[in-house]
Structure formats: structure tokens, C-alpha cells
Amino acid sequence: MPQHKRDPSGEIASRIIAKATEILDNYGIADLTMRRLARELDVTAGSLYWHFADKQQLLGAVADEVLRPACDTAEATDWQHRITEASQRLRDALLSHTDGAELVSASFAAGQSARMRQILAALADATVDAGVAPENAELAGRTIIYYVLGFTVDEQSRLQWDAAGALEPERSLLDPREALNHTGRAFEFGLSVLIDGLAVRAGNFS
Amino acid sequence: MPQHKRDPSGEIASRIIAKATEILDNYGIADLTMRRLARELDVTAGSLYWHFADKQQLLGAVADEVLRPACDTAEATDWQHRITEASQRLRDALLSHTDGAELVSASFAAGQSARMRQILAALADATVDAGVAPENAELAGRTIIYYVLGFTVDEQSRLQWDAAGALEPERSLLDPREALNHTGRAFEFGLSVLIDGLAVRAGNFS
DNA sequence: ACCTGAACACCGTTCAAGT
DNA sequence: ACCTGAACACCGTTCAAGT
Secondary structure (H helix, E strand, C coil): CCCCCCCCCCHHHHHHHHHHHHHHHHHHHHHCCCCHHHHHCCCCCHHHHHHHCHHHHHHHHHHHHHHHHHHHCCCCCHHHHHHHHHHHHHHHHHCCCHHHHHHHHHHHCCCHHHHHHHHHHHHHHHHHHHHCHHHHHHHHHHHHHHHHHHHHHHHHHHHHHHHHHHHHCCCCCCCCHHHHHHHHHHHHHHHHHHHHHHHHHHCCCC | CCCCCCCCHHHHHHHHHHHHHHHHHCCCHCCCCCCHHHHHHCCCHHHHHHHCCCHHHHHHHHHHHCCCCHHCCCCCCHHHHHHHHHHHHHHHHCCCCCHHHHHHHHHHHCCCCCCHHHHHHHHHHHHCCCCCHHHHHHHHHHHHHHHHHHHHHHHHHHHHHHHHHHHHCCCCCHHHHHHHHHHHHHHHHHHHHHHHHHHHHHHCCC
């Protein structure tokens, strides 16, 4: 039997999501409108509502597409490495698409991203291994997510502003990859504050 | 001499901001549009652009209005209390207005809130007293802000969803103030993780 | 100095009717 | 099962012209 109305799992829904991701990458989230998406698919805007309940749900599906590479199963190591790797993979996935951090941040806040729920659960699990009480684990996981999303939204808006020609080119003496390494080290600093804080609460800090 | 065009410091600008805050409190951020704001002020939408460059700037001014009570000068105590009090006053201010957390979060990300810059500077200062290297102080301050904003956006959306009649009333056996006390303790837990993390990096944890 | 009127170029969403 | 056509009720922003 076919999928229920507005269950975005059909083949047509997949093509809608793929085209939406294309628009996101090429023009940014401001240009990802229902009408434009429909136009580029050579359909009418109303037809999208046969596949998705509303725009929020569609953006949630695009967010989950962006997050696909961040959800490969990680090795089972100590909790510190699990948190670090999950956070870095999340940041990398967001930076791989124009306005990726903003899109995922909005979809997470709206409760529309299944993969963000999955990442949250993995982080919460890791904090339990760190010694956090089970009733505080979800909040501890959310705290890490707030940091990663906040940091990366900020980072990406600066990166895209600079890439749009506003930067003085002398500012970074090295190549763009070096700029990413620089903010990458900043990212790790903030993350280590959180991990150290979790270790202290558990009574076992390195 | 009068103020420069689009410097939102005049008396008319203040009345615009006051009316915008009123709309925010009574109807939420989705209803805070330039056209509706103009209508309630009995002017034309275009006239708002004589006082504000664009909607982002106006929302930034409203955000700073929301943040006014969060910026009273705090006592000079130890860095832990300065961080705790600044965070709690920020959260309290956000919870005092409908969609306050969402508004301030967006304005902070857009770099449109002078008072958020001030709060960030105070937090960064406190982390220096905690022993954070000066080149990392702003990031440490931002990390605290990411937490407070992320937590409070979440908390407020749940509170407002529940207040809109979606909750089972048996759920919290006590009065609404008790529900706030509960999330208040959750807020303090996450904050203490960050403070402990900062203390560890400085080598002096309590 | 401040505001109007009118336009420009759009939005998200619904729904009867078609195939 | 899926899409069209057309409507509904809006948006932010600009700018010549008025007072």
C-alpha cells in the first residue's frame, strides 16, 4: 500500500527534498521558499502540501538530509571521545551546506529533526557514562548541542560574510583551510570546557 | 541638532519600540510585522523606515528593551557568582516577554543587540578572573550565552505550548510557580557544568 | 523632519476540481 | 494518488511627492 498522506517517505518526497537541498546549497535558506521550490520542480506550490504538512516539516526533512553524514555509527570508546566525535561530526555536517547550521538549529528547536533527536540521545548516553545522573542526562546532552549549534551558526555566518567579499584579504596570512583550523581549535576549546565540567561532576577529571 | 536619519534614538523611535514591545507581549513575534506595527501606530508602513534601517534593526531595539532589567550593574563578587547572576537575570528577562528568548536569540545572532554585547563582555571578564586566557575569554563568554539562550528558547516554547491548553493539568501537582522552580533547578545544573569546566581549566575547582 | 501613497516583488496555505 | 488553478490573507522595502 502507498504511504499515508503527508508521510514524507515516498519517492516523490525524496525528489522534493533533494531539490530543496540543491536550492539551499546554491542560494541559501532565504531563497528556499515553497513557491520557488515548486517552480524549480515544475509543479504548483500547492502540490507540495500533498507530501508535507507544512514548510516546517519540509525543512525538518532537509535538516535530516544535511545530518546524514553526522550519524554514521561511531566506535565504542570512552565517553569523552564519543562526545568529541559526535560534536565534530555535527559541526562538519552543518558547515557542508550553505546556512546548514541555521537550518538545523531552527529544525531542532521546532522538534522537526529525527536525526537531531538521535544525536541528542547518543550524547545523553555518553554523559551517563561520565557519571551524570539519568534524570540530568538529557539536559547535559542538550547543553552540548546548544554549544555546537550556537558556535557553528556564528562561525558559518562569519565565514559566509567573509566569502561574500567583505574581508580584508591580508587578515589571514594563510589559506582558507587554515582559517577553518583556527576556528576548529576554538571549537575544541569550548567543547573541552563542557567535557571538563562533566568530568568534575562525576568526580573523575583527568 | 536632531538625530541622524536611521539612528533610532529619537522620541518617535521610542514610541515605536514601546508599541512593538506591546504587540510582542500580547500576540508574539509572528505578529510583530512592520505593517501591523504601523497600523497600530496609525501610520504607514513606509514611515518606519525613516527611523529604522530595516526590520532587523527594529527587532534589535526591541531586544534591548527586553534586556534592560538584565543589565542592572551587579555587585562585585567572585567570578562564579557574577556568571550565575548574569545568567539568571538574562533568563528572567527573556521569560518576562512572549517569545522573548527567540527574539533576543535572533537579534544576538544578527549582531543587532548592544545589550547582549555588553552582557557578553561582562561574562568574558568573569572568565578571565576564572583563569581563562584573554584570547579565549570571548569564546568562553559566548559558550555561556549559547547555553542560556538555547535553554531558555526551549523552556519558553514548552511553557507557552503548555499554557496554550495542551498540557494535562494533573501533570504538575503544584502551582505554576513550582514548574518554574523545577526548570530553574535544571537551568542551574547546566550552568554549574559550565562553571565547573571553567574552574578546572584554571586549576582551581571548588 | 517626518509622513503618505502607491508600487514592486514576493510569501505560506487551502481546497474544489481535475486526471 | 497526485496535481492544477485560483484564491485568501498577507509580507518587507523603496521612493517620489507632500507638509
